[in-house]
Amino acid sequence: MLDVKNLHAYYDSSHILHGIDLQIRQGEIFCLLGRNGVGKTTFLKSLLGLKVRTEGTVQFEGREIADLDTYERARLGIAYVPQGREIVPGLSVLENIRLGCFARRDRKVTIPDHIWSMFPFLREHLNRRGTNLSGGQQQQLAIARALASEPSVVLMDEPTEGIQPNVVQEIERTIVRLNREFGLTIILVEQKVQFARTSCHRFAFIEKGQIAAAGAAADLSDALLHRYMAV
Ligand SMILES: Nc1ncnc2c1ncn2[C@@H]1O[C@H](COP(=O)(O)OP(=O)(O)OP(=O)(O)O)[C@@H](O)[C@H]1O
Numbered sequence: 001m002l003d004v005k006n007l008h009a010y011y012d013s014s015h016i017l018h019g020i021d022l023q024i025r026q027g028e029i030f031c032l033l034g035r036n037g038v039g040k041t042t043f044l045k046s047l048l049g050l051k052v053r054t055e056g057t058v059q060f061e062g063r064e065i066a067d068l069d070t071y072e073r074a075r076l077g078i079a080y081v082p083q084g085r086e087i088v089p090g091l092s093v094l095e096n097i098r099l100g101c102f103a104r105r106d107r108k109v110t111i112p113d114h115i116w117s118m119f120p121f122l123r124e125h126l127n128r129r130g131t132n133l134s135g136g137q138q139q140q141l142a143i144a145r146a147l148a149s150e151p152s153v154v155l156m157d158e159p160t161e162g163i164q165p166n167v168v169q170e171i172e173r174t175i176v177r178l179n180r181e182f183g184l185t186i187i188l189v190e191q192k193v194q195f196a197r198t199s200c201h202r203f204a205f206i207e208k209g210q211i212a213a214a215g216a217a218a219d220l221s222d223a224l225l226h227r228y229m230a231v
Contacts, residue, residue: 054066087131158190
C-alpha cells in the first residue's frame with residue numbers, strides 16, 4: 001500500500017531521516033518504535049507532506065506522492081491523528097469532525113454512520129466545544145475526524161499519550177477494532193510496549209533517523225526493546 005524508498009527528511013539544514021526504506025501492507029497495524037527524538041513523528045509528517053522537506057520516493061497504492069501537497073495526499077486516503085490531538089479551539093465536536101470530511105475523495109460532507117457507532121459519546125455532545133472534552137474524549141474526536149475523510153490508512157502519533165490510565169485501554173480497543181473489524185491500515189507511533197506487542201502485525205525501530213530493526217510482531221523481543229527503547 002505504501003512503499004517508501006531512500007527517504008531523507010530535513011527541517012531547514014537539520015537532516016533528520018537518513019534513507020528510510022519501508023513497506024506498509026494493506027490491512028496491517030504497523031508500529032513505529034524508538035526513543036524520543038529519533039524521527040518517528042518526522043517520518044509520519046514526511047508521508048503527509050507536512051512541514052518537512054524530503055528526498056526519496058513515497059508510493060501510495062502504486063502512485064508517487066512525494067511531490068503532492070498535504071491536502072492532495074489526504075484526498076487520496078491518508079489521514080492523520082496528530083500527537084497532542086490538535087482539536088481546533090472554538091469549534092464544536094460536530095464542526096471538528098466535519099473538518100475531516102473536507103478531505104473526502106467524493107467531497108461529501110456526510111459523516112459516515114460507523115463513526116457514530118464507534119463513538120456514541122460524541123454523538124450525544126455534538127454542540128460542545130471540542131476543547132472542553134476530557135483528554136480521552138478529545139482523542140476519540142481526533143480519531144473520528146480522521147475517519148470522516150473515509151481514509152484507507154490512518155497515521156496515529158502516540159494516541160494514548162497524556163490520557164488517563166482508565167481510558168487508555170478504551171482508546172487501544174478502538175484502534176484494534178478499526179483495524180480488525182473495518183480493515184483499516186494503521187501506522188502507529190507508540191511508546192507503550194505492551195500495546196505495540198498485542199496490536200501490531202509488524203514493527204520497525206527508528207534510531208538516529210534510520211531503521212535499526214524491523215520484523216513481525218512475534219520478533220518484537222525484549223532484547224530489541226532494551227536496545228532501542230531502553231526499557
Ligand atoms: N519543526 C522542527 N524544526 C526543527 N527540528 C525539529 C522540528 N521538529 C522536530 N525536530 C527535531 O527532529 C528530531 C526528530 O524529532 P521527531 O519529533 O520526529 O522525533 P520522535 O521520534 O517523534 O520523538 P518524540 O517521541 O519525542 O515525539 C528531533 O531532534 C527534533 O528536535
